[in-house]
Amino acid sequence: SQQGEEDPQALSIQEGENATMNCSYKTSINNLQWYRQNSGRGLVHLILIRSNEREKHSGRLRVTLDTSKKSSSLLITASRAADTASYFCAFTGNQFYFGTGTSLTVIP
Amino acid sequence: GAGVSQTPSNKVTEKGKYVELRCDPISGHTALYWYRQSLGQGPEFLIYFQGTGAADDSGLPNDRFFAVRPEGSVSTLKIQRTERGDSAVYLCASSPNPITDTQYFGPGTRLTVL
Numbered sequence: 662s663q664q665g666e667e668d669p670q671a672l673s674i675q676e677g678e679n680a681t682m683n684c685s686y687k688t689s690i691n692n693l694q695w696y697r698q699n700s701g702r703g704l705v706h707l708i709l710i711r712s713n714e715r716e717k718h719s720g721r722l723r724v725t726l727d728t729s730k731k732s733s734s735l736l737i738t739a740s741r742a743a744d745t746a747s748y749f750c751a752f753t754g755n756q757f758y759f760g761t762g763t764s765l766t767v768i769p
Numbered sequence: 770g771a772g773v774s775q776t777p778s779n780k781v782t783e784k785g786k787y788v789e790l791r792c793d794p795i796s797g798h799t800a801l802y803w804y805r806q807s808l809g810q811g812p813e814f815l816i817y818f819q820g821t822g823a824a825d826d827s828g829l830p831n832d833r834f835f836a837v838r839p840e841g842s843v844s845t846l847k848i849q850r851t852e853r854g855d856s857a858v859y860l861c862a863s864s865p866n867p868i869t870d871t872q873y874f875g876p877g878t879r880l881t882v883l
Contacts (some may be wrong), residue, residue: 703876
């Protein structure tokens with residue numbers, strides 16, 4: 662069963678703009694992670710935020726977590742063409758779930 | 770050290786055949802996970818191991834799927850009597866500990882059942 666959803670499904674922006682992706686989930690979680698995937702293979706871990714954290718930064722990435730709303734957002738600032746990929750949230754509760762993914766295209 | 774590796778990278782088989790997919794986790798990682806990903810979708814959890822034992826296999830779709838990790842390191846996902854619907858990318862990940870730690874993914878095995 663689908664436990665996580667992301668929106669938008671697809672996002673196209675100009676290089677230099679910011680990109681925001683949202684993840685909503687249904688279960689209680691221990692932590693939430695964001696991954697990037699190119700070409701349908703090889704998920705690359707970006708950032709992990711624990712359930713008792715509200716915001717976390719890593720370079721150009723900013724992640725927020727609102728456990729009361731069961732939602733998280735990933736912000737990529739000053740986007741680059743190389744950021745073009747699919748982005749997934751993943752969370753651990755009783756099991757391990759991934760969201761449906763956001764396909765980001767950064768136009769040079 | 771090396772990351773998670775998976776072999777083969779691609780596997781083409783015929784309907785009804787048996788296949789084995791291998792995963793070599795990062796050395797020292799006690800937790801190992803298998804996922805399946807169809808085109809345009811997020812990974813779907815199949816099973817995870819803590820050490821040698823399957824701690825949660827509730828994601829395995831049916832009894833044609835089986836996975837082992839006999840020495841707590843390398844794992845093999847086995848699929849019997851393959852069906853066309855089994856075609857997907859099978860991803861393996863490992864982490865130092867389950868639940869709380871980052872999962873590191875291998876490149877995946879693309880399985881095509883003709």
